[in-house]
Amino acid sequence: MRVPISVTVNGTVYHHEVEPRLLLVYYLREVLGLTGTHIGCDTSNCGACTVMMNGLAVKSCTVLAVQANGAEILTVEGLARDGQLHPIQEGFWEEHGLQCGYCTPGMMIAALQLLQRNPDPSEAEIRHALEGNLCRCTGYQHIVNAVRYAARKMKESGAMPVGGR
Amino acid sequence: MAVTRVFGARIKRREDPRLITGTATYTDDIVIPGMCYTVIVRSPYAHARIKRIDVERARKHPGVVAAFTGKDLEGKVNPIPCAWLIPGSDLKTPPHPALAVDRVRYVGEGVAVVVATSRHAAADAASLVEVEVEPLPAVVNxxxxxxxxxxxxxxxxxxxxAFHWKVSSGDVGRAFQEADVVIRQRMVNHRLIPNAMEPRSCVAAYNRGSGDLTIWMTSQNPHIHRVLLSGILGIPEHRLRIIAPEVGGGFGSKIPCYADEAVVAFCAMQTGHPVKWGEDRRENYLATAHGRDHIVDLEVAAKKDGTITAIRGTCYANLGAYLSTAAPGVPTILHGLMMCGPYTIPNIDYEVYGIFTNTTPVDAYRGAGRPEATYYVERLVDMVARKLNMDPVEVRRKNFIPKDKFPYTVATGITYDSGDYEASLETLLRIIDYPNFRKEQEKAWKEGRYLGIGFSTYVEICGLGPSQVAGAVGFQGALWESALVRVHPTGKVTVLTGASPHGQGEETTFAQIVSEELGIPIEDIEVLHGDTEMIPMGWGTYGSRTTAVGGAALFVACRRIVEKGKKLAAHLLEASEQDILFEGGRFFVKGAPDRAKTIQEVALQAYLAWNLPAGFEPALEATAFYDPPNFTYPFGAHACIVEVDPETGTVKIRRYVAVDDCGRVVNPLIVDGQVHGGLAQGIGQALYEYAYYDDFGQLLTGSMSDYAVPKASQLPPFETARTETPSPHHPLGLKGVGETGTIASTPAVANAVVDALQPLGIHHIDIPLTPPRVLAAIRQAQGR
Amino acid sequence: MRLEGTYTLEAPRDRVWELLNDPHVLVRCTPGMKQLEPAEGDTFKATMEVGVGPVKGTFQGKVEVAERKAPEQITLRVQGGGSAGMVRAEGTITLREEDGRTVLSYVGEAQVSGLIASVGQRMIGSVAKMLADQFFSNLIKEASASR
Structure with a gap:
């Protein structure tokens, strides 16, 4: 049995028929070819698969593709606009917020959610907000720095974070 | 004309743009037309005799292309070899079949494989494989x-x-007889799961026409994988290409040659389809090598003044069910030889038993043997201080190898290249304001608060390493490294390295080295790695060797470029070669700096070859194979300040300060990142992480819900500082920094917790210092 | 994993013994038990649905009466498995008469492997206890209904 779905991903509308058991993360990766979103566990602990769904950060390994029917999804591939890196991407680059890069897409989406809710988070607030995203390389210090950089940058430019609808 | 110095500069990483935009290609992102998916069926039993494996129902499932058992592989896939055969230890190397045939020996061992046209079909069919076994008694300890x-x-x-290995030097018996204090302590350095965020995966494609097999895989050392898989699969090395695309962390777990990749390659060869395999996290916990897992009985002998005169110990190292690729070398060469730490301990007697159990094989995990040694030695030093009522800092100072004694050969026989242990400790004490802390601690104790400080002054063996030594200690390979520097006609540069970085940032640091040496802008330099068809032989990334050995190879190759360039520049400038100087990317005549050719101009002429000196070969590229004369020995001093809640046993890290000396620093930002990540893993071992088996061999911490990979909120902000003692034998003075944080931090945390609990008379608590363990120790001490 | 417990049933021992030996009662009382058919010898083939934390699955297995001392003691051996893992268990139920009531105690050892062990282990002990409680409270209901 296949179920028709239509999903808007990074501003583009897609129509597909999918197996009901297909996970959103596999839909993104293997049907749409958007492999920036990664899979790091099977218990929704690691957060590597975090994407924005209707403005909320979700773990796409625990969402079925059919549940995303009619939804707007933002993945790491949609963060930069017109060749301009998003301030969060810039922060991760400037502050060495990544090493192997595997957790980074999910980590940045989680950070985006945080900054939408709290544009000027403290170090403790950042660490708390990123609890659902594991990184094995950085020890998180540079990730915290990256989020603070992004917060400053977004404040200075007055830019609205993308995906904030 | 000044060129901005790039060596030593805080330059943001050049690998990041693809990683932060989601455009990097990891192994699991690769799709090949006609590609099939595999699932490896694994044993749920820790020890059992296989009575029957039936894949017929699986074969008939829609979408299934093939299914194989261990029997199907016999004679076609050779056993998985061990590649570190330590001598003089009566090492046993029992066969390790790629898929179990008559017996399974750990939960997670592969027994069958299913190949299907879709991920779902493969998973469904795998559940139809029937395995009938007779369970046997298992042993995990x-x-x-x-x-x-x-x-x-x-x-x-x-x-x-599996083996019994020993290192001994001096007169240990006498040292113990003449000691003023002797302390005996059993310690456990528990089992850990590496947890690279990217699980292992591979894609294998076989061309039946040409006989070429290509494997994209999550590898830290593609050339080693090529050699080993060539032997396992019976494919000539020149027909086998291993590509490590973007690799999402390894921490040692992607060094070994596992059965799985061989099985997947076999499937590709048998079916003619490109085949993909990827483990999920649960599979990763069962099938990817674990780390550590020692039980050690230790004794230390010391004089009243704090001089440590001997260490004696027997280490029982759990190897798991089979010998993983480097397993025998980790608890011996990389561990036992480091049992002197940074101290002048003259007498050592240390023996190691390597033991098989019905658990996942154990191999290198970040630090590999050295974190264990540092943990034992640093705990013992603290125990000596406590027993003698001395400051742990004083005992360390008392026993440090003095800086004017390097190169220094320790009792275990290895020669430390350089060090200034006192300097790093002094820097640390300044940063933490030690005298003040002790006052604060006294006050806290009076208020019933348990505040403590723990030190760890460590030295590690890095930059693996001289190949002659590798051979002498039974490593079935070499440890030199290759570098190829190709200056293109337009002056742009491609660098090929035989190391295989996977997050450590050498695409940036190597470009910095080349930019510095050749005076070419960093934007014009590209560093490539991880493809055996493109890269000269190399030995990969582990043992903090990439910059230490690969960077040295790169330096030598750059010097060869300059030498060759000088010859051509002299010809073009009509000067004698001896009079040509090279600086900032320009060849110029001594005393006449305006008579010059840029390296870009020289490169173009080298390729055009219209006007070359006699006997001069066209093109401008150089390859170097660099075999280091010695290991490098980074060191440092770490301090951790904790507060222990006596009611809950919770440990809160209030401050963590790391002073590391990794020789000269190419990029401080990246060095900080390496230290931070290492600290997280070392603190993780001290406080949170524990791979725990029940008595039947079931891994009870079998998911990320149960195994505590530290979260952002569980780690403190890190403070880092450095001293700089160049390695005297490295052409750039580098030492390596990939493992320092992990090696140093576990004992710093453990020492801090025991220090905090001094008023209760607590002498030792085994790691991980989880609240229940700490609380139990407190309750016991309080007689509750 | 060791399991043990004690319950008091408002029924004479012979009646409880009878109930314990009736496959229909066992199917009714065992949470998630779908089927229990007699097979060769003193064994039954069982189909059960169990969920432990995030892991849910259907188990197929064999229940063997290893020892039977009517009307006071029965030893059962259970061996089963499914996609969620494998269970091997052995348990002894002892019945003691006390003032016309029956004191039932059980003690058993279970060995769990596979997914259910590695992912569900934190819940296994309490789930097993809960299932046993449900089973015996159902049995208590059966016993009092039949009085």
Missing amino acids: QEKAMQPGAPQIHDGVPNNV
Whole structure:
């Protein structure tokens, strides 16, 4: 049995028929070819698969593709606009917020959610907000720095974070 | 004309743009037309005799292309070899079949494989594989495995002892007789799961026409994988191409040659389809090598003034069910030889039993043997200080190898290249304001708060390493490194390295080295790695060797470029070669700096070859194969300040300060990142992480819900500082920094917790210092 | 994993013994038990649905009466498995008469492997206890209904 779905991903509308058991993360990766979103566990602990769904950060390994029917999804591939890196991407680059890069897409989406809710988070607030995203390389210090950089940058430019609808 | 110095500069990473935009290609992102998916069926039993494996129902499932058992592989896929055969240890190397045939020896061992046209079909069919077994008694604890009557895991390995290795020097017996204090302590350095965020995966494609096999895989050392897989699969090395695309962390777990990749390659060869395999996290926990897992009985002898005169110990190292690729070398060469730490301890007697158990194989995990040694030595030093009522800082100072004694050969026989241990400790004490902390601690104790400080002054063996030594200690490979520097006609540069970085940032640091040496802008330099068809032979990334050995190879190759360039520049400038100087990317005549050619101009002429000196070969590229004369020995001093809640046993890290000396620093930002990540893993071992098996061999911490990978909120902000003592034998003075944080931090945390609990008379608590353990120790001490 | 417990049933021992030996009662009382058919000898083939934390699955297995001492003691051996893992268990139920009531105690050892062990282990002990409680409270209901 296949179920028709239509999903808007990074501003583009897609129509597909999918197996009901297909996970959103596999839909993104293997049907749409958007492999920036990664899979790091099977218990929704690691957060590597975090994407924005209707403005909320979700773990796409625990969402079925059919549940995303009619939804707007933002993945790491949609963060930069017109060749301009998003301030969060810039922060991760400037502050060495990544090493192997595997957790980074999910980590940045989680950070985006945080900054939408709290544009000027403290170090403790950042660490708390990123609890659902594991990184094995950085020890998180540079990730915290990256989020603070992004917060400053977004404040200075007055830019609205993308995906904030 | 000034060129901005790039060596030593805080330059943001050049690998990041693809990683932060989601455009990097990891192994699991690769799709090949006609590609099939595989699932490896794994044993749920820790020890069992296989009675029957039936894949017929799986074969008939829609979408299934093939299904194989261990029997199907016999004669076609050779056993998985061990590649570190330590000498003089009576090492047993029982066969390790790629898929189990008659017996399974740990939960997670592969017994069958299913190939199907879709991920779902493969998973569905895998559940149809019927495995009938007769369960056998299992043993998971290494000490129990050595007891008479324990289940015997391999034929021809009595009492499951894989090897018995010993290092000894001096007169240990006498040192203990003449000691003023002797302390005996059993310590456990528990099992860990590496947890690279990217699980292992591979894609294998076989061309039946040409006989070429290509494997994209999550590898830290593609060339080593090529050699080993060539032997396992019977494919000539020149027909086998291993590509490590973007690799999402390894921490040692992507060094070994596992059965799985060989099985997947076999599937590709048998079916003619490109085949993909990827483990999920649960599979990763069962099938990817674990780390550490020692039980050690230790003794230390010391004089009243704090001089440590001897260490004696017996280490029981759990190897798991089979010998993983480097397993025998980790608890011996990389561990036992480091049992002197940064101290002048003259007498050492240390023996190691490597023991098989019905658990996942154990191999290198970040630090590999050295974190264990540092943990034991640093705990012992603290115990000596406590017993003598001395400051732990004083005991360390008392025993440090003095800086004017380097190169220094320690009792275990290895020669430390350089060090200034006192300097790093002094820097640390300044940063933490030590005298003030002790006052604060006194006050806290009076208020019933348990505040403590723990030190760890460590030295590690890095930059693996001289190949002659590698051979002498039984490593079935070499440890030199290759670098190829190709200056293109337009002056742009491609660098090929035989190391295989996977997050450590050498695409940036290597470009910095080349930019510095050749005076070429960093934007014009590209560093490539991880493809055996493109890269000269190399030995990969582990043992903090990439910059230490690969960077040295790169330096030598750059010097060869300059030498060749000088010859051509001299010809073009009509000067004598001896009069040509090279600086900032320009060849110029001594005393006439305006008579010059840029390296870009020289490169173009080298390729055009219209006007070359006699005997001069066209093109401008150089390859170097660099074999280091010695290992490098980074060191440092770390301090951790904790507060222990006596009611809950919770440990809160209030401050963590790391002063590291990794020789000269190419990029401080990246060095900080390496230190931070290492600290997280070392603190993780001290406080949170524990791979725990029940008595039947079931891994009870089998998911990320149960195994505590530290979260952002569980780690403190890190403070880092450095001293700089160049390695005297490295052409750039580098030492390596990939493992320092992990090696140093576990004992710093453990020492801090015990220090905090001094008023209760607590002498030792085994790691991980989880609230229940700490609380139990407190309750026991309070007589509650 | 060791399991043990004690319950008091408002029924004479012979009646409880009878109930314990009736496959229909066992199917009714065992949470998630779908089927229990007699097979060769003193064994039954069982189909059960169990969920432990995040892991849910259907188990197929064999229940063997290893020892039967009417009307006071029965020893059962259970061996089963499914996609969620494998269970091997052995348990003894002892019945003691006390003032016309029956004191039932059980003690058993279970060995769990596979997914259910590695992912569900934190819940296994309490789930097993809960299932046993449900089973015996159902049995208590059966016993009092039949009085």
